[in-house]
Amino acid sequence: MKMMKVLFAGAALLLMFASTMQAQLKIGDKAPDFNLKNVDNSWVALKDYSDQEGVVLIFSCNHCPYVKLYEERIVALQKEFGPKKFPVVAINSNDSTIVAEDGFSHMVKNAAEKGFNFPYLLDDKQVFKAYGATRTPHVFLLKNEGQHFTVAYIGAIDDNPQDASDVKDRYVANAIEALLKGEQPSPTETRAIGCTIKFKE
């Protein structure tokens, strides 16, 4: 009887553990396609970037203070790496019925105010689940393999959210530079504090 109880508790624990985890794409996995509405009302799909070397895909939003700390740095990434055929694409997956500030009209306003030089897409199809993105900002650096894109780096933009002037490791920039040289990025994965992605099941 006691054994059963222990087994049951163990199984329950495992189940709960599993439910908190979304299967995140792994390095080298094929990047799922998407087709989402941009703030300029155009539609943007991953396959539109087939003439690029790769894509800096960033799960983002308006309201998150950690995103706000990085907005200027994301604009700078596009300025630096867009011309090198690694353009930025940002996706907001937050449900605006949970956070009103992340609604489409607010995205349009935010993109204009902050001078976004990259597409900022509304994820009304829960694309973030296909990638296993869990927080904002959450970067998936994609590499063009010819027929499709694969994931080359997952994680943070750099190692200092609070102070851009005190960054020692520019994870995304370094990963792109590595890919441009035909090398493997290192590290391929990093973690950082961020806001949860807000959605309804």
Added chain:
Amino acid sequence: MRQLFLLILWFSLLGAEAAHPVENIPVADLQERIETESDTLFVVNFWATWCQPCVKEIPEFNRIAPELEGVPVKVLMANLDFPNQKEARLLPFLERHEVSHEVLMLLTPRGGAWIEALDPAWSGAIPATIMHYKGKRFFYEGEATYEQLEEWMKNLM
């Protein structure tokens, strides 16, 4: 009248100071504190003043009693605001909100390797909660209710 006012002011300041002593703690020390063998079930909530769902769930943590079914329970509210904003953000927040358990300001090293070291399942999003009891652990990333917290604690016991 003026003296009375000053006296009240004095006592309210005293009270405010005593209510929120916030210790700075390196993340490695926190880990040691909860993972060392003891009779206590530790519940650690990772939160920040800027995190809306974290602030929303604080009352759920406030409901946790110091003992559950005979097991001592210690709740630690591990704050992830930037340490250099402790005076400007965290302490004023604690004046305005009721946080009944011990608040710690977490000192974290550069980069995010410490996140995975605390729990491999943690992507870094907050709120997140770790429970630890006699070598067994539980982790959850996201917002929790008291009922969920109680169930998870019981499952560890």
